């Protein structure tokens with residue numbers, strides 16, 4: 001399952017891979033970590049727990065997604081539209097580069113900022129979005145986009161700083177801000193406006209007083225992208241109010257209507273923006289854990305200071321795979337994007353047929369339908385639980401993505417067409433029976 005749930009993905013194959021070496025590994029450590037601390041198997045642990053979570057950790061509730069999937073895993077015959085990761089394996093050139101890297105014994109650390117070869121490849125790749133970043137000074141390779149997000153908060157948020165977070169949005173930002181000692185500020189966006197973020201909404205929420213704004217476009221969970229005009233307007237707001245921006249563009253390559261545009265290309269924005277991207281989504285490389293940050297030299301320097309003590313360097317094998325991904329996998333990425341697009345059209349059409357309003361997702365691989373029209377109490381968690389219990393469809397309650405997601409469900413179409421068809425058939429049965 002997704003990095004959001006921390007669960008493991010099921011084995012998958014696209015027919016291009018050699019036999020799974022894990023099948024022939026004997027004597028590998030299969031021990032259950034739970035057993036190690038509970039040798040009697042009777043729920044007793046060997047040592048008392050003397051830890052109290054630090055205040056900023058205790059303040060963060062467990063992930064709503066994780067809680068939901070723990071329940072889902074206990075059910076049989078579940079069709080899951082819950083996963084936030086591709087159902088494809090990484091393209092073969094990337095996998096074979098990883099294998100070759102290991103075969104050559106390239107198992108050491110790399111430079112803190114990542115290999116020069118990969119940083120050059122990244123700088124070349126992002127030119128397609130109008131970016132020009134110096135690979136030596138303005139690119140930092142990280143352990144997933146997740147690490148880059150965390151570094152941006154830890155490097156630039158002081159205790160008491162306000163960080164504006166449009167809601168609904170990706171689940172990691174609010175805890176990340178809190179762990180860094182900052183104060184998250186929710187900026188509501190609305191289904192009726194196709195989840196658009198406007199300067200008016202920012203001002204109304206008080207973001208003009210904030211120190212930082214986090215943008216996530218294409219958006220998880222809504223699939224919304226920002227139009228050129230919206231980007232202009234939000235960029236002007238950030239310049240006028242002197243906000244730093246963290247722009248998580250991990251779904252940039254999965255944009256269906258038009259080309260992705262980055263806020264950092266707007267006047268006055270490059271110097272105040274950390275652009276984040278990675279290999280998990282477009283290249284289906286979630287398990288290889290590789291992302292990157294692009295920012296002016298001083299910002300990359302500060303983030304590298306945190307990264308070099310906390311992480312040393314991103315995984316070496318994955319860095320070699322990533323170079324191959326950039327250089328040799330464009331066709332595969334295009335093929336996956338076409339397939340997501342096909343599923344997107346199918347899913348949104350079916351949802352509307354079933355009477356669920358859904359803003360057209362124009363990027364990422366999620367649809368975010370409103371359930372309040374069919375569930376008058378409007379409780380998305382109760383709806384998701386009932387849907388799972390009654391017809392075995394797992395979808396993430398919208399409120400897991402912040403208050404702005406209430407009354408909605410996140411459905412991932414990074415799921416095979418057969419499963420999408422079965423899930424919508426079951427959803428129809430469920431809605432008919434209500």
Ligand SMILES: Cc1ncc(COP(=O)(O)O)c(C=O)c1O
Nearest residue numbers: 084144145146170220278280291
């Ligand atoms: C918006 C967004 N940012 C970052 C991540 C994490 O990416 P990575 O696997 O590169 O850490 C995710 C994963 O779901 C995401 O949806």
